Amino acid sequence: MSSRLRVLSAALALAVTGGLLALSGQAASAAVTGQITGLAGKCIGSAGGNTANGTAIDLYSCVGGATQQWTFPGDGTIRTAGKCLDVASAGTADGTKVQLWDCNGSAAQQWVYSSARDLVNPNANKCLDLAGNSSADFTLAQIWTCTGGANQKWNAPTGSTPPTNPGGFVVTEAQFNQMFPSRNGFYSYSGLVTAMGAYGQFAKTGSDTVRKQEAAAFLANVNHETGGLRYIVEINTANYPHYCDWGQPYGCPAGQAAYYGRGPIQLSWNFNYKAAGDALGIDLLGNPWLVQNDAAVAWKTGLWFWMTSTGAGSMTGHNAMVNGAGFGQTIRTINGSLECNGANPGQVQSRVDAYNRFTQILGVPAGTNLYC
Template sequence: MAMNRAIALVFVVAVLANLAVIASGDDKKILVKTVKGKKVCTQGWECSWWSQYCCNQTISDLFEVYNFEELFSKRNSPVAHAVGFWDYQSFILAAAKYEPLGFGTTGGKLMQKKEIAAFLAHVGAKTSCGYGTATGGPLAWGLCYNHEMSPSQIYCDDSYKYIFPCSPGAEYYGRGAIPVYWNFNYGYTGEALKVDLLNHPEYLEQNATLAFQAAIWRWMTPMKKSQPSAHDVLVGNWKPTKNDTLAKRGPTFGTTMNILYGDYTCGNGDIDPMNTITSHYLYYLDLMGVGREQAGPHEELGCAEQQVFNPSSSPTASSS
């Protein structure tokens, strides 16, 4: 009995010696431990998994309510189409699921802010109702929409009827923070989020947290094993191959457009959809106090001359 107690005491001491609590912010504490010689952390509900990324500041440490309000200052204007839908807390709740995987928590403070700005630049550009003479400027109108207003079709592809059959009466037009189109994309996204989006695509225009989660999942997930995610490209986890270099694809913001939209945006020269996303990125960097000079050379911001990863004839190409 005494021997068992001694062994138990040694075990407890060893565990405690392997844990440390570090103060972070006003009330938050980071719990740190070492696993196989590597430091991993948790920060409560905001970064609740044991992860190397949880040792960094979380998104809410770097991107506060006032930042969100500055970036999307016109989203609740009377003429906006999704008044009252999008809010800061929904974004933070959605992000918490992906912070342990590196979303907004990779690298130092500069890289973290750049990724937040880059992701939200796509969101802002794809949900904007801004135009050249709009009050506050065209870049202030992100999160104006949460769904496509005048769909030209229901976006049902019958070639996927054996894995993601279109639900009777459902329409798979664009919804969400980075709009999801087509039954197969709703199917893949729903499987990842464990939500029945195939039968209920409308969920993405009814729940802002879910809409942000779908967009972050798309940002974090490669569509093919041989390809990077937009996240990996932006934070420098991806190393282009010789073929990528020949195709003018590099670890740049422009390549994130290639991944997300394919030839709807890239490889078509200097077109407005590409320039709009780039403009949002530079604008958001300025508002977040990073400065657009941190975005990199001008030629890295777009994808005008890039060969696309997934041509539009491919099922993985996204509509935009």
């Protein structure tokens, strides 16, 4: 576990901007139209073949109707009859209706299609779901917490390019899987993409090369912290009771041993859970287990540190990459004197090796100032 997490304070908590960025700047791939099939080989379409705003989406036998034909234009939306697949009122609760609505570029109309055949709305971090696990004709579609159940599995039109990187994330799901071939399934690509909605400037600042370098730098450091995204929680359980600072006015409401390292940056100490939770609008002080149980929350804590904390250095990881300071400064921010200035060259080299590998996967140069 890295030392910088011991020295952060609640003063680091910063306001974050919500919502997923619009995709108007993303180049659309060639649109492909076809049916989306689910349980029992049946298709989803607009109820009764209607096209009015608010028309429910339901499951029924594939009859080839116009509103069972869906287009993936490559901008994160899914369309039929000139309208978009939409989560009613941008809702996030289990059971929220999925409907047709005029395309408006909102987060309610963004979808991620994963390699596991889930269709996820990142705004809600929930899956397109068939109510009651039913395959009966006219079963309504809704969003629901992703369970991996058959009622949440979908086959996209053959030859389509489903929206696997909404918001134009410079790392595709295939590249992510190449970077982390042995990763724990908890660290999902969709969880990372969802988390990015909280920090709209991550991997979105500067040229395409700079954006890819920043993504590679963040993921390389995460790779080092988690053993290639294999470890969700700190391995040494003997350390668990050590991360409660009773000098803080809010104490340790989740318990003396509740604030051990979790997630992609191994967030630890009660004051860091408080700071990250305040910034993200999540009660991590009271429920630190969210970081090990919810992939999107885990990724958000990593991005919170990357985007807002100078840690043991003089700049955030984000600023180091977008302002040309180089990858070495991100190492200094993360672990400072424990690794830099010759303190632990092996650890530094491990991070640099991962960064070089990831920039090669993304097809960009690593740049200069790789070491600290």
